Amino acid sequence: MSLPPADPAFRVHAALDRLAGDLPAIGIAVSGGGDSIALMHMIAEWGRGRRIMVATVDHGLRPESRDEARQVGRAARALDLPHATLLWQRGTETGNLMANARDARLRLLAGWAQRNDLPAVALGHTADDQAETLLMRLARGSGIDGLASMAEWRDRFGIRWLRPMLAAGRQPLRDWLRARGIGWIDDPSNENEDFDRVRIRKAIQAMGLDVPALARAANHIQEARDALSHYAAHAARDAVARDGSLTLPRRAYGDAPPEIRRRLIVAACRWVTGADYPPRRNTAIHALNAIATGHRVTLDGTLIEPEGDRIRLFRETAAALRAPDVQNGIWDNRWHVSGLKPGQHVAALGLGQVARVKWRLSGLGRDEAAASPAVWEGDRLVAAPLIRPAAPYDVRPVRIASDFHRLVMAH
Missing domain, CATH: 3.40.50.620 (HUPs)
Known part of the structure; x- marks a missing residue:
């Protein structure tokens, strides 16, 4: 019945x-x-x-x-x-x-x-x-x-x-x-x-x-929130993900209303760091104001850098340096890492080692390179595989571009 x-x-x-x-x-x-x-x-x-x-x-x-x-x-x-x-x-x-x-x-x-x-x-x-x-x-x-x-x-x-x-x-x-x-x-x-x-x-x-x-x-x-998410997803359609960093087209960002810009930046920061929760609203608003005036700013472990016709977002070196060693094959909630030998660990390359690995040849920025995963034995640098591939080490980003679009819709 x-x-x-x-x-x-x-x-x-x-x-x-x-x-x-x-x-x-x-x-x-x-x-x-x-x-x-x-x-x-x-x-x-x-x-x-x-x-x-x-x-x-x-x-x-x-x-x-x-x-x-x-x-x-x-x-x-x-x-x-x-x-x-x-x-x-x-x-x-x-x-x-x-x-x-x-x-x-x-x-x-x-x-x-x-x-x-x-x-x-x-x-x-x-x-x-x-x-x-x-x-x-x-x-x-x-x-x-x-x-x-x-x-x-x-x-x-x-x-x-x-x-x-x-x-x-x-x-x-x-x-x-x-x-x-x-x-x-x-x-x-x-x-x-x-x-x-x-x-x-x-x-x-x-x-x-x-x-x-x-x-x-x-x-x-x-329902209104869903409509805003769809608008933000449209504004994010030309975002580019590469090597754990994200680039937003500055014109599409600048043409969007303030709430859409906030959604884009919050989703982008979560994409870079893998954070479970968005940044606090006040800190996000501070970052938006800095971007509007063309200034570089840090938001929840993400460096945001307005540069010409684009806005680049990548991991802050200081935050990456605080990341623990590889856990379940993942480092800093950003990279799948494999190939480690006994006695080796993963930590951020750091600014002090960037010049040693000729970071400019990698296409990464200096800060991106400094926040990238490096293989160490004690205090000795063994490899920086994102900058210069070195067998048997392999590093792959945990998130791809589609994950950013999903975060824009989910935020």
């Missing part, structure tokens, strides 16, 4: 058909709260015949978290779904605790999904999350990117993240659970007004704001 459209499961199942209908397997991130418990049950109903797995991230921020993860495990196994608990081992992170926890959660889930050959992980964000996020970011003075709605899907950390519940409200989901006798865990931190989201949530309730209307407003902003 088909479910009526008013039933939240109807909307979630329709979204799953759209987002994951062709996937043979899917993971579900389940905290134990009402939203994610509803998601787990709805996917279990929808996904018969598919391989479905469940994971809970235990951030260790509350004494009860371990037992709550066990409760989720029992609920998953009752649905014949394998469950894993992923522990966050807090390191020396500084700054916003909740932001660090959120980032760690995604990284842990991505690793779990990759180990289990899961192409996508479903998250339990709802229309209420859309509304709360819109008001939180509005209060912070966010631009159109911050105010736009969460996308139904996005790719990050090598995994596709799905949000099939964005059209469902928090209260209807809990009503759906109650009607079926399904329990969930109420996290006491959801009442802690030290957190912005809790204060916003209570303000929405106190003012009687229409959550679906706020979620629709975020969707309208998302």
Whole structure:
């Protein structure tokens, strides 16, 4: 028997058909709260015949978290779904605790999904999350990117993240659970007004704001954001990528409105560095002002150099010198490196060694050469393969031109 459209499961199942209908397997991130418990049950109903797995991230921020993860495990196994608990081992992170926890959660889930050959992980964000996020970011003075709605899907950390519940409200989901006798865990931190989201949530309730209307407003902003992204992609069509550096045509950049220029520069910096997040808006605006006056400027580890009819963006030497040795075959999040022998490591060539390797013959600029990968044995320079190819060493850029265009559209 088909479910009526008013039933939240109807909307979630329709979204799953759209987002994951062709996937043979899917993971579900389940905290134990009402939203994610509803998601787990709805996917279990929808996904018969598919391989479905469940994971809970235990951030260790509350004494009860371990037992709550066990409760989720029992609920998953009752649905014949394998469950894993992923522990966050807090390191020396500084700054916003909740932001660090959120980032760690995604990284842990991505690793779990990759180990289990899961192409996508479903998250339990709802229309209420859309509304709360819109008001939180509005209060912070966010631009159109911050105010736009969460996308139904996005790719990050090598995994596709799905949000099939964005059209469902928090209260209807809990009503759906109650009607079926399904329990969930109420996290006491959801009442802690030290957190912005809790204060916003209570303000929405106190003012009687229409959550679906706020979620629709975020969707309208998302549509405007998409239009800007298409404009920026058109302005970026003649960008040239070479040896880890990017060149933008200055005329197309200069003819574009300020917001499009910002998008181009932010995407270009992320392309050069491989950063997960864009530069802060204020620092990006400072860089745009410098470019407008023809001055060279550094933005988040990227050197930006207006030069004649073009704008060149490449890795800042000082940032490259701070990069650790090769990890999983990649150096500085920019280069695939192979051919290293025992006792050898990779570090930036550095300005002090540039003259030794006759950098002008490579076609690179001096700063580009200084930030390029070099092979070392202790303090002895062995090779600078980007400048002068030397067997058996091979270096290839992690990103190509199409990745820049993807970042322009994704920003």
